[in-house]
């Protein structure tokens with residue numbers, strides 16, 4: 127006989143988003159159970175050192191981190207020109223933090239608020255009764271178990287432990303994260319860095335890597351690459367060796383992955399909701415997903431509480447989560463994803479041209495992007511940028527192909543944002559909306 131536990135809300139995954147949502151629901155009096163496959167002290171250990179926007183702690187009512195969880199408060203990030211001769215500063219303070227310590231603090235808040243967490247609990251299937259997701263099955267410390275709830279939330283990250291087990295026709299995309307839409311991030315933690323190497327936090331236009339602060343005076347070097355974890359590790363080694371040789375002493379290597387895919391058309395089904403990396407809520411300009419996942423959790427928490435109170439945990443009863451998220455952060459991310467990533471991939475001399483002319487790759491645009499999660503490109507400014515780029519084309523400093531590509535991407539990004547702002551009020555409007563979504567993205 128499988129062991130059975132029950133709750134009002136079951137959350138699969140006690141990473142940052144599951145833990146934050148569990149805490150906020152428990153705080154509001156909800157009976158919450160979190161299931162986590164790993165031992166709790168291991169959650170986040172595969173990444174270890176993370177960045178968290180300082181401004182979001184007040185926004186999401188989370189006490190700010192203190193040492194030893196907080197390694198540094200970094201007031202600004204430097205973005206270097208392609209030839210490395212100059213930089214601008216992005217004045218957007220963030221914490222460098224120890225991820226396991228941060229997540230364990232959230233676990234503490236869950237428990238203080240009356241929520242329960244079971245670790246070593248690997249979810250292997252969704253329980254579907256009469257078309258509703260009513261819980262999950264799996265193994266806990268090697269023994270089979272079932273957990274049942276009125277609402278099941280998938281917060282299991284890129285695994286999508288519940289989402290990918292939902293039946294076809296359930297109303298939530300159930301395909302695993304495609305490899306071609308997965309970014310791998312490899313990190314090296316280094317210590318005893320000699321003088322003359324970068325300090326503070328640095329990214330490099332036209333180069334794939336970054337050099338940031340880690341423990342004490344140590345550094346964390348990282349790279350984001352498509353394909354596989356090995357690709358990312360190799361790309362990091364190659365970039366680091368070519369640019370810096372072997373600075374200091376290698377302390378540890380870390381690797382993980384993040385989704386890079388448009389939002390699913392619905393985050394909710396009957397008795398089900400998804401949050402975080404599981405449903406691709408990462409920042410469309412960096413792949414970071416912790417605080418952007420909290421945006422979704424804040425909405426999901428309110429909608430879940432209302433659905434439980436009204437006794438309607440159907441897709442319709444949970445629909446408002448889709449509407450509020452996808453018309454807000456989702457619309458912004460759609461616009462940024464369609465535009466910024468390909469522009470970042472322009473030939474190096476053209477990225478350099480944009481940098482020298484303070485177009486997108488400049489302090490003002492980066493600060494706006496970090497704070498507001500979108501670029502500040504109203505049509506009048508875009509017209510002025512195009513005029514400047516046309517002058518560049520005439521001088522032979524910018525290619526007409528790139529200008530045309532940027533203009534096309536700009537148009538697409540505005541159409542996408544407008545489309546997400548018109549996300550349907552009810553599930554009945556979804557099929558027509560989704561048809562347009564697929565044609566705009568091309569998948």
Ligand SMILES: Cc1cc2nc3c(=O)[nH]c(=O)nc-3n(C[C@H](O)[C@H](O)[C@H](O)COP(=O)(O)OP(=O)(O)OC[C@H]3O[C@@H](n4cnc5c(N)ncnc54)[C@H](O)[C@@H]3O)c2cc1C
Pocket residue numbers: 138139140141142143144161162163164169170173175176177178247248249250281282283284285286287311312313380381382383384401402403404408413414415416417419
């Ligand atoms: C190398 C790297 C560096 C990063 N740096 C940053 C950063 O600096 N700042 C930032 O904001 N973001 C960063 N990110 C992204 C960030 O880690 C994710 O966006 C974030 O962790 C997503 O949180 P989540 O709770 O949705 O998923 P996860 O953190 O992936 O948590 C999911 C949890 O579910 C558990 N789980 C999975 N499958 C099952 C199952 N079958 N049964 C039970 N439990 C299961 C997992 O063990 C895990 O604990 C980084 C990512 C990588 C790979």
